[in-house]
Amino acid sequence: MFQLNSIALLQFKNYTNRNFVFPEKVVAICGKNGVGKTNILDAIHYLCFTKSYFSSSDAVNVQQGAKGFRIDGNFTRNGNDENLVCILRENGKKEFSVNGELYDKFSKHIGLYPxxxxxxxxxxxxxxxxxxxxxxxxxxxxxxxxxxxxxxxxxxxxxxxxxxxxxxxxxxxxxxxxxxxxxxxxxxxxxxxxxxxxxxxxxxxxxxxxxxxxxxxxxxxxxxxxxxxxxxxxxxxxxxxxxxxxxxxxxxxxxxxxxxxxxxxxxxxxxxxxxxxxxxxxxxxxxxxxxxxxxxxxxxxxPLLLLDDVFEKLDEDRISNLLAQVCGEKGGQVFITDTNRDRITQHMEAIHTPFHLIEL
Incomplete structure (x- = not known):
């Protein structure tokens, strides 16, 4: 079993101080464009890869007016509870730790949290x-x-x-x-x-x-x-x-x-x-x-699967097929962002899959 149970964001992009819990295997994050849906996915990517998926510079992910950020995530992996923390200090130095142990090389983390x-x-x-x-x-x-x-x-x-x-x-x-x-x-x-x-x-x-x-x-x-x-x-x-x-x-x-x-x-x-x-x-x-x-x-x-705004240019059949494939019993934890709350709700109900809805 591999699941992200919760994440806490401090001065990360548009989040000053915000916690999210993920009690289900499928998490739908809904809201208008610009409210921070993709930012949650990027924070999850930081915890898995020690870096952003969407930008090459850590500094651009610091909340405007702040001088650093912190991402704190609690995982269950192979039956063990594990805490991952990524910190960007005011001096631009980045630190990454698992259960309080700091990495000397970030490359050692790659592949452990796919x-x-x-x-x-x-x-x-x-x-x-x-x-x-x-x-x-x-x-x-x-x-x-x-x-x-x-x-x-x-x-x-x-x-x-x-x-x-x-x-x-x-x-x-x-x-x-x-x-x-x-x-x-x-x-x-x-x-x-x-x-x-x-x-x-x-x-x-x-x-x-x-x-x-x-x-x-x-x-x-x-x-x-x-x-x-x-x-x-x-x-x-x-x-x-x-x-x-x-x-x-x-x-x-x-x-x-x-x-x-x-x-x-x-x-x-x-x-x-x-x-x-x-x-x-x-x-x-x-x-x-x-x-x-x-x-x-x-x-x-x-692995975790992060689907960012992928439904906008898909017809209804393709959306249903995709969700049925990745949200089935053999699938892992899936995070989905969408601007349309009703659309994602209808599709998840159609494939009879429990999901947790986060509205921003």
Whole structure:
């Protein structure tokens, strides 16, 4: 069992000092736009990932006029009651503790309290560039494998060092080949580790996404999903050697796992170019719900599912199908935001699922 029982927000976004309790497995948070529905979901994400889902800066989440925030959550996990606290101090330092024990590295927390978010801006997974889909892959595997996250952090650090070295060499007009070789030797093992983990994960993951997309769309479509990496064609060492002169000229590392992608196609054309709004939404749900399924299988309990304003562009049948799938007996705790109280109430009653309603 994995459930968030309550959360307390102090100087977090629009909440000065507010407590919420979550006695049911399904929690509906209703209210007009701008009243703070999404802010509750973001606070939950902070407790699961030590950071915001919607912004890269902690400072922007401090209530206007205040100098820090505190998020306090009480969970039940594997039969144990656990207290998680995230604090942003006045000096900008962030602290995170579980049952009073502070983390020395936030990365140690990732994967212990799994969570999946579906929000309107997630459409960039379908319409955006490769970075968005890479981040999605990384977030999934990092929740499953702590060593993956460790190697990802290392790779990004080494990549930044290599790029800085290339830029400095260009500015000085002199390149130390031996030092570049050392950087390559350090970068290659981390890159190979990430590639092998991604390749193996995607071999199992992408067919599941395709099957779920078909279920959601309720018809067969010529959808193609492929993991794309230049390391499928050659070793990382060979790629770095082949691109060395180009890297020197452009002052950055042009090949490597930091360029990996998932190619999405419908027939022979890019999915985003010809897919309808409904098809895009269906593929987004398929990706996210497959993530939910994989995490459930690996963790032996379902993650938290945060659904932020996902019903606005769905027809009634799709809403019912989605809720029936994620709010069933085998599902975990679900938090849903909606502007329409009657809509969410009618749908929850239709699938005979008890729920807790929070009106803001």
């Amino acid at each position: 969570c999946v978010v579906i929000a309107p801006d997630d459409a960039v997974l379908i319409t955006g560039g490769s970075e968005e889909r890479r981040s999605f892959i990384d977030a999934l595997i990092s929740q499953l494998d702590p060593e993956y996250l460790k190697q990802l952090i290392l790779y990004n650090k080494l990549l930044q060092q290599r790029n800085s070295f290339l830029k400095t060499a260009a500015e000085r007009g002199a390149l130390d080949e031996s030092l570049l070789a050392v950087l390559d030797e350090q970068l290659i093992p981390a890159g190979n580790f990430l590639f092998n983990k991604r390749r193996d994960a995607m071999v199992a993951f992408l067919p599941k996404v395709k099957r779920l997309y078909t279920d959601i769309a309720r018809r067969e479509e010529p959808l193609s999903l492929l993991y794309e990496s230049r390391l499928l064609e050659a070793s990382f060492e060979e790629l770095l050697q082949a691109s060395r002169q180009k890297d020197i000229a452009l002052q950055r590392t042009t090949l490597g796992v930091h360029r990996d992608d998932i190619t999405l196609q419908l027939g022979s054309q890019p999915f985003k170019n010809i897919a309808s709004q409904g098809q895009r939404k269906s593929l987004l749900f398929a990706l996210k719900l497959t993530e939910l399924e994989v995490l459930t299988q690996e963790k032996k309990f379902p």
